[in-house]
Amino acid sequence: MTDLFVVEDSPEDTEAIARAIGRSHPDVRMEFFRSGSEVLPRLTEPGADLPSMVLLDLNMPGESGLDVVRHVRAQPHLAGLTLVVFTSSEEQAEADACYAAGADSYIYKPLNFALFQSVLSRTLDYWGSRPSGNVALTVVPPPGDSSAQT
Amino acid sequence: MVSDNGDGEDWACTLHAMWTSVAMIGVRDELAELVLPPLLAQPGVAGVWGLRHADGGVVIAYRWAGLDLEGERRGVAERIAADKSTEIAADADLRALGVTRVLKAHLEVGGEPSGTFMLLIDDTADAGVLAGRLAQVVDVTREALRRLAAGRLEQQQHIRDALLAEASLQMDAVLDTTQTMNRIPRMAVPAIAEGCLVYVYDGGKPVLRSSVHVDRRRLSAMLADPATVDRLATIALEAASGVPDFDGTVMNPQVLRARGRVIGVLIFLFDREPERIPPVAFLRDIASRAALAIDNSTLYEQRRDEIMTLQRHLLPSRLPSVEGLSIAASYAVGDQHLEVGGDFYDVVVRDDGTVAALIGDVCGRGVDAAALTGMARHTLAALVDERLPASRAMSRLNARLRLDGSWRFVTAGVAMLRPAGENFDVQWLSAGHPAPILLRRDAPPRRGRGGGVPLGILPEPRFGRSRVRLAPGDTLVIFTDGLTESRDPQGRMFEDGALTETLDQLRDAPVETLVNELSRAAAAYGDARADDIAVLAIRVELP
Known part of the structure; x- marks a missing residue:
């Protein structure tokens, strides 16, 4: 079973993602797709072996990362799938559009590899420690409550 | 000191290999594979167990070689770990597996979870030798953990440095x-x-x-x-x-x-x-x-x-309304330098019905140029309004510039329009300013004459003079050089590349559209618009 689908058209970024996650999370099984049109049939075929997370580039030829988010969120049986947009785009409008379409995370893709690895690692750690279904959780405790967040 | 029981040389090699491998360890989980099997290979050892403790002693990881550490044995291991002795007699369950004693060593590394090593040995084992070797393995493990911690700190620092650099780059961009x-x-x-x-x-x-x-x-x-x-x-x-x-x-x-x-x-x-x-x-x-x-x-x-x-204050807030004429102006800021540009224009209507259209360009940008721009526009407009001939008004401005000792010069042009029946006669006076464009109702656009020397340079100003008659439907377009000298990526100027074509397309457009579209076309033509663009168009209305 695959834990993570990576949808990325750039061979360089694909290699960097494989290397980064291979180092920080050697147990995570990844499957790679080069476009939105390649990954969508895999996600929607009956009885598909689904990952827990999809890491999406935003700007790809054909169906973009945003298109994939829209398609996935239109499928009720994929509601538990965590969708992380991983992009170097700086356009706030694109972030807003991805969130509006139902993306769970919109993460900046850094240039520096150490930072790139750290960002991916923290993203996987965060979502790996959470049940699927994205239940809204407390972020800020009330005054005087010194316990860690739940 | 470990006594040699015949395999001392082999153990020395094993220990050396362990020390060498310490530098290769990337994560703590790889350590068990490195240090537990060599201990299991020692004579009389049935199993090697390792526990990792969180703060308060709670076990957070179980590792083993030989006898597995699953199920109820984990409780046994935890009880042994809690015992302060370094050698403990095996309980009945372990004895049933041939284990008679357990040798134990504790591991502490500052800032890291602590650990407990256990050697499960039988009666054939040399407990003294094994205790010494266990201590040596603990030393290897401690060094490996110290290196891991140092590497992690270094990696974190590297990431923080990279983040600061990238954050600065992104934020400053x-x-x-x-x-x-x-x-x-x-x-x-x-x-x-x-x-x-x-x-x-x-x-x-x-x-x-x-x-x-x-x-x-x-x-x-x-x-x-x-x-x-x-x-x-x-x-x-x-x-x-x-x-x-x-x-x-x-x-x-x-x-x-x-x-x-x-x-x-x-x-x-x-x-x-x-x-x-x-x-x-x-x-x-x-x-x-x-x-x-x-x-x-x-x-x-x-x-x-x-x-x-400030730029808005340097230009007239509204242009006068003149019977028989349509007048419009536009000003596009070349927003590269974040400084006030020096272009100006104005339209003055005299009591006698003469209309004076002024345009000028103070060289340079910034506060000094802005002050001069305001002064030049107001001087020319006020003097022309007082019925001074345009040449006298420009001469006064020239004298003023010379008196102030300003190194800046000003190109300026004044078009005096006088009604002549249904036409308007135009006298154009130029002090080094770009020639106007005459857009006849039924003929291709034509450049007028410029000439003269910019004000502020010569003690006695030198002008270019020309006359033209505007018939109904004709338009006079006066402008600053930002319009004609806008350059495409190949360095070709708008004047040579697209001005005539653009004017032809705008011939029948209202003057407001003409000035705005002309200015926009020049700006779009330019690779990087450095200069401001002022355009003023005056059209004789059709009866």
Whole structure:
């Protein structure tokens, strides 16, 4: 079973993602797709072996990362799938559009590899420690409550 | 000192191999594979167990070689670990497996989870030799953990350095306050924190200007909860006074201070192990860079607004209405230098019905050029309005410029339009200014004559003079050189590349459209518009 689908058209970024996650999370099984049109049939075929997370580039030829988010969120049986947009785009409008379409995370893709690895690692750690279904959780405790967040 | 029982040389080689391999270990989980099997290979050893303890002694990982450490044996191992002795007699269950004694060693490395090693041995084992070898393996493990910790710290520092560099690059790349505020939390999440909120003080109150969280739903839920929003605003307010009440494992507010002023607060939200929360000094460093970026973009915007205001004041707020003429003007700022440009124009209607259209260009930009621009426009307009001939008005301006000792010169042109039946006679006086364009109703655009020398250069000004008659439907277009000298990427000027074609297309358009479209076309033609563009069009209306 695959834990993570990576949808990325750039061979360089694909290699960097494989290397980064291979180092920080050697147990995570990844499957790679080069476009939105390649990954969508895999996600929607009956009885598909689904990952827990999809890491999406935003700007790809054909169906973009945003298109994939829209398609996935239109499928009720994929509601538990965590969708992380991983992009170097700086356009706030694109972030807003991805969130509006139902993306769970919109993460900046850094240039520096150490930072790139750290960002991916923290993203996987965060979502790996959470049940699927994205239940809204407390972020800020009330005054005087010194316990860690739940 | 370990006595040699015949395999001492082999053990020395094994130990040496272990020490060599220490540098290759990347994560703690790889250690068990390195250090447990060699101990299991020692005579009389049935199993080797390793426990990793969290604070308070709770076991967080079980490792083994030989006899497995599954199920109920884990409880046995924990009881042995709790025993203070270094050699413990085996219980009945272990005896049934041939184990008679357990040798034990404890491992402590500052800042790392502690560990317990156990050798499960039978009666054939030399306990003294094995205890010595166990101690040596503990030494190897301790060194490996120390190296791992140092490597991790170095890696974290490297990541922080990279983050600071990239954050500075990203934040400094824009001069728009909103974009800057959006980029700051995007850079911080999730590398530094799981969430980041940017508060900026407005009238003494913290206003949330930007927010990012690795989990969009959590952020939305948080910002939809009035109690949480109030709590965050209170923390942001208290942070400025230096006494915020917060739980450091969950958040950290950092004051945004730039040029001695507190402009807001960055609140970092954490959902990670406490040891993964960056040091406060680093968060402070990020905040200080963010504050400077926000302040720079705010100052830039303020200055841009001031310049736009000043620029507006240098130009007439409205053009006069003249019977028989349609008049329109446009001014496009070459927004590269963030300084006031020196182009000006005006239209004056004399009591006798003569219309004077003025245009000029003070060389250079900035406050000095702006002051001169205001003076030149008002001098020319006021003198022409007082019925001075245009040449006298320009001569007075020339004298004024020479008297002030200004090194700046001014190109200027004045078109005096006098009604002549249904036509208008135009006298054009030029002091080094670009020649006007005559757009006849039924003929191709034609350039008039320029000539003369810019004002402020010669003691006695030299002018170019020409006359033309405008018939109904004809348009006189006067402009500054930003229009004609706008260059495409190949260096070709708008005047040579597209001016005639553009004017032909705009021939029948209202004058307002003509000036705006002409200016826009020149700006779009240019690769990088460096100069301002002023255009004034006067058309004789059809009866």
